[in-house]
Amino acid sequence: MKQERQNRLRHGGIWFGGQILRAAALIVLVSVLAFFLVSVSPIDPLQTNVGQAALGAMSREQIEKLEAYWGVDTPPTERYLSWAFDFLRGDMGVSLLYRRPVAEILAEKLGNSVWLLLSAWVCSGLFGFFLGMLAGHRRGGSADRFVTGLSLVVASTPSFWIAMVLLLTFAVQLKWFPIGLGVPIGAASEAVSLADRLYHAALPAASLSIAGISSIALHTREKMIEVMESEYILFARARGESEVCLILRHGFRNILLPAVTLQFASVSEIIGGSVLVEQVFSYPGLGQAAVTAGLGGDVPLLLGITVLTAAVVFSGNLAANLLYHVIDPRIRKGGTE
Amino acid sequence: MTGTKKTGSRRLTMLVLLAFAVVFLGAVVWLGEIWQEEALVTDFTRKNLAPCQTHPFGTDWMGRDMFVRTVTGLSMSIRIGLLTACISAGIAFLMGLAAAVMGRLADGIIGMLIDLVLGIPHMLLLILISFACGRGFFGVVAGVSLTHWASLARLLRGEVLQLKESQYVKIAERLGKGRFYVAFWHMAPNLLPQFVTGLILLFPHAILHEASITFLGFGLSPEQPAVGNILSESMRYLVTGKWWLALFPGLLLVAAVLLFHYIGQTACRLIDPGSAHE
Numbered sequence A: 001m002k003q004e005r006q007n008r009l010r011h012g013g014i015w016f017g018g019q020i021l022r023a024a025a026l027i028v029l030v031s032v033l034a035f036f037l038v039s040v041s042p043i044d045p046l047q048t049n050v051g052q053a054a055l056g057a058m059s060r061e062q063i064e065k066l067e068a069y070w071g072v073d074t075p076p077t078e079r080y081l082s083w084a085f086d087f088l089r090g091d092m093g094v095s096l097l098y099r100r101p102v103a104e105i106l107a108e109k110l111g112n113s114v115w116l117l118l119s120a121w122v123c124s125g126l127f128g129f130f131l132g133m134l135a136g137h138r139r140g141g142s143a144d145r146f147v148t149g150l151s152l153v154v155a156s157t158p159s160f161w162i163a164m165v166l167l168l169t170f171a172v173q174l175k176w177f178p179i180g181l182g183v184p185i186g187a188a189s190e191a192v193s194l195a196d197r198l199y200h201a202a203l204p205a206a207s208l209s210i211a212g213i214s215s216i217a218l219h220t221r222e223k224m225i226e227v228m229e230s231e232y233i234l235f236a237r238a239r240g241e242s243e244v245c246l247i248l249r250h251g252f253r254n255i256l257l258p259a260v261t262l263q264f265a266s267v268s269e270i271i272g273g274s275v276l277v278e279q280v281f282s283y284p285g286l287g288q289a290a291v292t293a294g295l296g297g298d299v300p301l302l303l304g305i306t307v308l309t310a311a312v313v314f315s316g317n318l319a320a321n322l323l324y325h326v327i328d329p330r331i332r333k334g335g336t337e
Numbered sequence B: 001m002t003g004t005k006k007t008g009s010r011r012l013t014m015l016v017l018l019a020f021a022v023v024f025l026g027a028v029v030w031l032g033e034i035w036q037e038e039a040l041v042t043d044f045t046r047k048n049l050a051p052c053q054t055h056p057f058g059t060d061w062m063g064r065d066m067f068v069r070t071v072t073g074l075s076m077s078i079r080i081g082l083l084t085a086c087i088s089a090g091i092a093f094l095m096g097l098a099a100a101v102m103g104r105l106a107d108g109i110i111g112m113l114i115d116l117v118l119g120i121p122h123m124l125l126l127i128l129i130s131f132a133c134g135r136g137f138f139g140v141v142a143g144v145s146l147t148h149w150a151s152l153a154r155l156l157r158g159e160v161l162q163l164k165e166s167q168y169v170k171i172a173e174r175l176g177k178g179r180f181y182v183a184f185w186h187m188a189p190n191l192l193p194q195f196v197t198g199l200i201l202l203f204p205h206a207i208l209h210e211a212s213i214t215f216l217g218f219g220l221s222p223e224q225p226a227v228g229n230i231l232s233e234s235m236r237y238l239v240t241g242k243w244w245l246a247l248f249p250g251l252l253l254v255a256a257v258l259l260f261h262y263i264g265q266t267a268c269r270l271i272d273p274g275s276a277h278e
Helices: A002-040 A045-049 A054-055 A061-067 A076-088 A104-137 A142-155 A160-171 A193-228 A231-236 A243-265 A267-281 A286-298 A299-327 A329-336 B002-034 B067-101 B103-118 B120-133 B138-149 B149-166 B168-174 B179-216 B228-238 B244-271
Strands: none
Touching: A002 A076, A002 A299, A045 A054, A045 A231, A061 A267, A076 A299, A076 B120, A076 B138, A104 A142, A104 A193, A104 A243, A104 A267, A104 A286, A104 A299, A142 A193, A142 B244, A160 A193, A160 A231, A160 B067, A160 B244, A193 A243, A193 A267, A193 B138, A193 B244, A231 A243, A243 A267, A243 A299, A267 A286, A267 A299, A267 B120, A267 B179, A286 A299, A286 B120, A286 B138, A299 B120, B002 B067, B002 B138, B002 B244, B067 B103, B067 B138, B067 B149, B067 B179, B103 B149, B120 B138, B120 B179, B138 B179, B149 B179, B168 B179
């Protein structure tokens, strides 16, 4: 028994190590891909940020200085290698637009975004799960049709438009919430309270949560239908268990794990949606920084954001795999063979 | 008796609705083509009008009719959506097939590519690719086509791996048929249903992502009529209460995407013999 247990632990360790290595390799590849894409771009950083008129008025030396600053004359491989070595030593470079270290900007923007992302992730998961359970409990019933319809409509709606409609209704017409930004306009940063921040993040978080429910709701519904048609439910019914008891004791437990796993794997969707939603609300988060960096050709910042978000997404996927691996014995067996 | 009658009438309703959806979307594309000049007509005597009978969607700050603009924009989005969905489904098909046929190394590389594309948040990868292609029409088409193939490719790859174990493929191999012969003559026909379903379900995604990337400013240039552009312009006028600039174009976009969803699901159900009696 003990031997077997140790064996299993060792196998699990090897599996986990492999997964970590794989994720690390993928992150390196992500950085190479991102760097490649940025460096083949025909968009001239000088034209976009300085402007044609200003460039025309400058002397040759000034232009050369600017070109060196934006890295126009250095070959891409050299630039990538120097960036990568600096990155490994913990130096993520200096943002060309903000003229501050990338790590500092990322920390600040992530600090703004993290509550937004986290609350949207939790809310969409909880609501989606609840709706999916409700729908799957009685297939074809009115709740089922409502939830399926709702999910379809939400899936067909761009998240930025959801955000715009919420903005129109609750901020412009009803004036319940502020129109944009992460903090009150004109307030000193020390004077901003947590309540202010939450108040400003409410609408963006709501838009993101709504945009995220459809996949989890539909997925949970499928699983719930499967469970409700199973023989153990039939047997429980025959024993005379109440519907509430059926759902809580047999349904809930069986569909919780796939739902949590799916939610971990959908981190990427929520981050992607936040890019759009933050743009609508001018919320100073990671997504907005990505758009600014992309439009302005700020390579170090864009790379930093890509690597950071890819790392978050891979940790989400890893967590999903790990959950399955630890909890579901069938997969564990399949994985180590 | 009544059972068959009911099934028949349901199939008929489905067909009628399907025809309606196709006609509606076709009309949007066609009208958009015709109204290209009209969408640019400015008339300052009628600027900032709220929706009324002559201008059902209102007019903007330059007196352009929003209904005409929205339809032209949507027509553009639908055409880009169709194009990009076809390209990315094609990529997915080739990748899925290649992963299974070209040996372990190719399989590993393609698996890695799929993970890579799925690992970067969709919007971010779109921004990167569109930036790499210099934005504009080409940037959007490249961006949307190169980001949507991964999940379908994963699906097709799984399917091919199963097919590889099937008897007739093994027999064909023993008979000395080449890898490519087996791939195209024995595997591809079996992948077709999955492929068609995947392709149709890609349309709505492609349209939505085209609108989103244009909205952010990485897509079609601002002078082109596109739903993303219309909506991002309307952002500036939202606060002053011009709600119609954002509401109606968005609604029409959602309607078009929903109809595509509907067409996709219905077509799949009509094709699939398994659900003929539902």
